[in-house]
Amino acid sequence: MNIELITTESSETDLKTELSLLLQRYPANHNTNLQAWDAADEYLLKQVHEQGRTDSNIAIVNDNFGALSCGLNRLLPDAQLYIETDNKTSISGINANFNSNQLNIEQLNWHTSRELLPKSVTLVLMKLPKNLSYFSQQLVRLSQVLPEGTQVLIGAKAKSITPTVIQLFTDNLGPAKASLAWKKCRVISCLSDGKVRQNEKNxxxxxxxxxxxxxxxxxxxxxxxxxxxxxxxxxxxxxxxxxxxxxxxxxxxxxxxxxxxxxxxxxxxxxxxxxxxxxxxxxxxxxxxxxxxxxxxxxxxxxxxxxxxxxxxxxxxxxxxxxxxxxxxxxxxxxxxxxxxxxxxxxxxxxxxxxxxxxxxxxxxxxxxxxxxxxxxxxxxxxxxx
Missing domain, CATH: 3.40.50.150 (Vaccinia Virus protein VP39)
Incomplete structure (x- = not known):
């Protein structure tokens, strides 16, 4: 499916062409109408572009099939992307979509959800998972590597961003606030407070x-x-x-x-x-x-x-x-x-x-x-x- 991840309001911008991507879910199933991306992916990429970010080390967390990874590689082709995922299908899906879009797969660095991301990361893009216990654990692990002031952007459906979710940021990473809704999605912006939290016991x-x-x-x-x-x-x-x-x-x-x-x-x-x-x-x-x-x-x-x-x-x-x-x-x-x-x-x-x-x-x-x-x-x- 050919899509355009538009990161500005103007349909005349050259960026529209740059972010034209062919994305498929993994495994590819031609009998489903489910997309490999959603509006939260688009909104996160829109935020990165509008902020004029030029980071060279970016972490991407919970990228299901590569919409964020592919989009960022098009926006910032020289950036190293550190992909954290718990799912083997996500790795396969991201690799498949990088190959089908002829992107530079050598920019990808893989981490499981039990491994710490590098301390050189200066920006984190994240999709809000359904499992909030897992989400809390991810925030705690980010607190263990991110310096104070590091921005974390989390995309989600507007209805999923509850006071409980916002409180999880305060407890586990730092102060956060949600954006205005766009296509029924919001982006939470959090700044790491530099305080290291300890992992909960299993x-x-x-x-x-x-x-x-x-x-x-x-x-x-x-x-x-x-x-x-x-x-x-x-x-x-x-x-x-x-x-x-x-x-x-x-x-x-x-x-x-x-x-x-x-x-x-x-x-x-x-x-x-x-x-x-x-x-x-x-x-x-x-x-x-x-x-x-x-x-x-x-x-x-x-x-x-x-x-x-x-x-x-x-x-x-x-x-x-x-x-x-x-x-x-x-x-x-x-x-x-x-x-x-x-x-x-x-x-x-x-x-x-x-x-x-x-x-x-x-x-x-x-x-x-x-x-x-x-x-x-x-x-x-x-x-x-x-």
Whole structure:
């Protein structure tokens, strides 16, 4: 999709041509009308241009598919861009959009959300994440590297900028104020106060009925309790003999760890798009004293880079039905397609999902078979065989 990120009110400006970009979501899905950018991306780029910024070291946080990274590279082609993200799909999406727009990918420097950004950064552009606990943690980490007076610009939908969000800045980074609304979005401008905050301790909790202790980093789904879908899955684990099991979209790893209890001779492979999820799972595996030789951990976009020698006979899957704030089923589609591709002949895909999502239709199309293993008023457990 060809878009123009206009950063001035005048449609006659040459900048309009400079910021004409071809941006796609990742993975590319031609059957969706979801955009790879939003008005908050445009507003942030507009602010940078109107302020006349010429920074040579800029941090970009939570850039989903590269609208900010691509736009800044066009505006300031010599600037080093330090990209902080927790999602493997964001890295792939940004790289893909840089390549399709023939931008200089050597200007990109990658950081996970557990790594500190360099102290040489003089400007931070950020998208407001949905998870405010994760957002607080990001602000705390910025306080540990940004000198006093460093500007941080955060773009978000106007309705998402609440007094609670503004207070998070005061508590964790410095004073902040929101701009006027533009295309139903606002930009929060914060100046770092130079005070270093300490990271909060990870969330810790227990699942006594399965003798499991959990330890979650801030961007892991259901960070301090067992989510309802996972509970239904735990109550309806597959029967049989399995040697190689994948927990696909593992989150904190609870499904794979339960599988390790039920199938003590099986190797368990944990995969998630979130680096924090994979790190949490590895910590939980060790904390619950599972054999280190049985557990394998991958920060990956579904099963795209899983080693070729891994041939699962069981895949457990609790798919997400959103990507950022967008509700979408294409992640589940990719998970199911990857599962079909990687399973051994006769292997099982065991899925939990909300009833209204209609996963049985997708599974029937992909596997030519699908049966309901269990259900309640909200969730359904489905199983397909390769």
């Amino acid at each position: 969330k810790q909790w227990q699942i006594p009925e399965y003798r499991l202790r959990m330890n979650n980093l801030s961007n892991v789904f259901a960070a301090n309790k067992l989510d309802i879908g996972a509970r239904v899955m735990l109550e309806n684990m597959p029967k049989g003999q399995f040697d190689t099991i994948i927990d696909l979209g593992c989150g904190n790893g609870v499904l794979g760890m339960r599988a390790a209890q039920l199938f003590p001779d099986a190797d368990i492979h944990f995969v998630d798009d979130s680096e924090m999820a994979v790190a949490s799972t590895k910590q939980n595996w060790q904390a619950n004293n599972f054999d280190e030789g049985r557990g394998y951990f991958y920060w990956d976009d579904c099963l795209s880079k899983l080693p070729t020698n891994v041939e699962p006979d069981l895949i457990l899957c609790n798919p997400p039905f959103h990507q950022g704030e967008a509700i979408t089923d294409h992640i589940a589609w990719q998970m199911f397609l990857d599962a079909k591709r990687r399973l051994k002949s006769g292997g099982l895909l065991h899925v939990v999902g909300n009833r209204h999502l209609g996963y049985h239709i997708k599974l029937q199309r992909i596997f030519s078979n699908c049966k309901t293993v269990a259900s309640n008023g909200k969730f359904v457990i489905l199983q397909s065989t390769k």
